[in-house]
Amino acid sequence: MSHAVLFDYWRSSASYRVRIGLNLLGLAYESRPIDLLSGAQRSEENLARNPQGLVPTLAIDEVELTQSLAILEYLNETRSAGWLPADxxxxxxxxxxxxxxxxxxxxxxxxxxxxxxxxxxxxxxxxxxxxxxxxxxxxxxxxxxxxxxxxxxxxxxxxxxxxxxxxxxxxxxxxxxxxxxxxxxxxxxxxxxxxxxxxxxxxxxxxx
CATH class of the missing domain: 1.20.1050.10 (Glutathione S-transferase Yfyf (Class Pi); Chain A, domain 2)
Structure with a gap:
């Protein structure tokens, strides 16, 4: 399994969602905080991975994913999480x-x-x-x-x-x-x- 890195902010709702998803799947990840109050989300480094200047970004499976629901649906599809009903x-x-x-x-x-x-x-x-x-x-x-x-x-x-x-x-x-x-x-x-x-x-x- 590839090493996962989550670029997030502790109080961000979107980041909170992704943390829950990763925990439910038992996926270990490295957290790299992006301080929204200091404007770190608009840094050149963060914009390179997340052009919207937002969090979270999840680096996993050799790709970088943005938008929390898109990340969760990716995890659902690739890890058979069962977060969406069959019907x-x-x-x-x-x-x-x-x-x-x-x-x-x-x-x-x-x-x-x-x-x-x-x-x-x-x-x-x-x-x-x-x-x-x-x-x-x-x-x-x-x-x-x-x-x-x-x-x-x-x-x-x-x-x-x-x-x-x-x-x-x-x-x-x-x-x-x-x-x-x-x-x-x-x-x-x-x-x-x-x-x-x-x-x-x-x-x-x-x-x-």
């Missing part, structure tokens, strides 16, 4: 749940977006984050099924949606979102947070 309807549902977080909530709550919004006046970063995270999680709550026997976002198997959920609820709590408003989402996330692979990927475990 087309199930795959569509898991992708919809994943995208509701990674493509709806996350982009508008990206730090550079939030800071730009604040610079225009009329809001604080706390109010911006709480508003859009709460709005997004309300939609996610409605997308979840009502089967009380479901262990995870989609049935009893871990999927891409679960990997996306935990980093988002971490951010929600960080910004003071009242998770009691989303009981299904909160219960699912709490269950997932007890899994060793998720625990090991937590920002507090990987440094600041």
């Amino acid at each position: 087309p309807v199930g795959r569509a549902r898991v992708r919809a749940l994943s995208y509701a977080i990674a493509m709806e909530i996350h982009p508008v709550c990206n730090l550079r977006v939030a800071l730009h919004a604040v610079s225009l006046g009329g809001t604080t970063i706390e109010d911006w984050m709480k508003h859009f995270i709460s709005d997004g999680l309300a939609g996610f709550e409605g997308m979840l099924g009502d089967d009380p026997d479901d262990l995870y976002c989609h049935g009893d198997s871990l999927t891409l949606a679960d990997i996306c959920l935990v980093p988002q609820t971490y951010n929600a709590r960080r910004w003071g979102v009242e998770m009691e408003r989303f009981p299904k989402t909160d219960a699912l996330s709490s269950r997932l947070e007890d899994i060793p692979a998720f625990i090991a990927a937590h920002p507090d475990r990987v440094g600041s």
Whole structure:
């Protein structure tokens, strides 16, 4: 197995997702932090591997991969992770749940977006984050099924949606979102947070 290197930032939701995925697969990797607060993501070195000037980048199998969901789907396909259901309807549902977080909530709550919004006046970063995270999680709550026997976002198997959920609820709590408003989402996330692979990927475990 080739040596894996993850270029990430401890509090980055996208990086958090990839750390969870690597841990679930038991794939050892070397972490090389990219300090977003100091602007290291825009360095010439980082732009060479990630032209968007973002994190994470995963170097594995002699390729460099960017965008967290693309990385996770690559790992799913090459390591038979089982993070997407076998049936087309199930795959569509898991992708919809994943995208509701990674493509709806996350982009508008990206730090550079939030800071730009604040610079225009009329809001604080706390109010911006709480508003859009709460709005997004309300939609996610409605997308979840009502089967009380479901262990995870989609049935009893871990999927891409679960990997996306935990980093988002971490951010929600960080910004003071009242998770009691989303009981299904909160219960699912709490269950997932007890899994060793998720625990090991937590920002507090990987440094600041």
